[in-house]
Amino acid sequence: MPRIRTLLLLGAAAITLRASDASAQASPTTPPWWSPPFVVWYSAPSPRPAPAPVPASTPAAVVPVPLYRPTTGDAWPRDWAQMEDEVFALTNARRAEGAVCGGRSFAPAKPLVPDAILRTAARDHSRDMGAANYFEHVSPDGRSPIDRMHSAGWNGKTGGENIYGGHKDGAPMSAAEVVLGWMESPGHCSNIMDPRFKTLGVGFAAAPGSRLGNYWTQDFGG
Numbered sequence: 001m002p003r004i005r006t007l008l009l010l011g012a013a014a015i016t017l018r019a020s021d022a023s024a025q026a027s028p029t030t031p032p033w034w035s036p037p038f039v040v041w042y043s044a045p046s047p048r049p050a051p052a053p054v055p056a057s058t059p060a061a062v063v064p065v066p067l068y069r070p071t072t073g074d075a076w077p078r079d080w081a082q083m084e085d086e087v088f089a090l091t092n093a094r095r096a097e098g099a100v101c102g103g104r105s106f107a108p109a110k111p112l113v114p115d116a117i118l119r120t121a122a123r124d125h126s127r128d129m130g131a132a133n134y135f136e137h138v139s140p141d142g143r144s145p146i147d148r149m150h151s152a153g154w155n156g157k158t159g160g161e162n163i164y165g166g167h168k169d170g171a172p173m174s175a176a177e178v179v180l181g182w183m184e185s186p187g188h189c190s191n192i193m194d195p196r197f198k199t200l201g202v203g204f205a206a207a208p209g210s211r212l213g214n215y216w217t218q219d220f221g222g
Helices: 078-097 116-132 144-153 175-183 185-192
Strands: 005-017 038-042 099-101 104-106 156-169 201-205 213-222
Touching: 078 144, 078 175, 078 185, 078 201, 078 213, 104 175, 104 185, 116 144, 116 156, 116 201, 116 213, 144 156, 144 213, 156 175, 156 185, 175 185
Parallel strands: none
Antiparallel strands: 005 038, 005 156, 099 104, 156 213, 201 213
């Protein structure tokens, strides 16, 4: 058997939505190596094939959305919060530069303002993905990003979400690697550069033993 030298688990998915949407709309198609929800990539002579991509869009649940009670509050590990702050700062740095996302040009955009409610929603989603071992925008109980954001107390009408999961050699990816990965994927890049978005909450959670190990969520508000 060929010796596996490096194991890199990556996952990313992006979604932009409106509160009035009946279902979540998928982001533009991402490059082959970045197919949502995740890719297993081995640096080995004969890599094991990646799992088949799962559709990036899932219809909203037809049952009433259950009452969602945010559970994280401010009790969050300091190193996790530091990771979130770094992702936030790098996201605004990218907006200030302008970008081309999958052939679509974006002019420099104003910096996003931190939002405590969106941060709580993002943290809860990252932690929930790790605890329930899934990687999707729609929670197992049928809640969409908009459902989770509104239940946390957000009252906006236009929102978006980027998620990312994975590790390298057992350790979390750095904030720079995560933001770079999003910028290299058209859907994620478009969410970061979208001038309609004014606020942002970033949530990171580590879940040892789960499929991807580490989870990042960006919740954007317009």
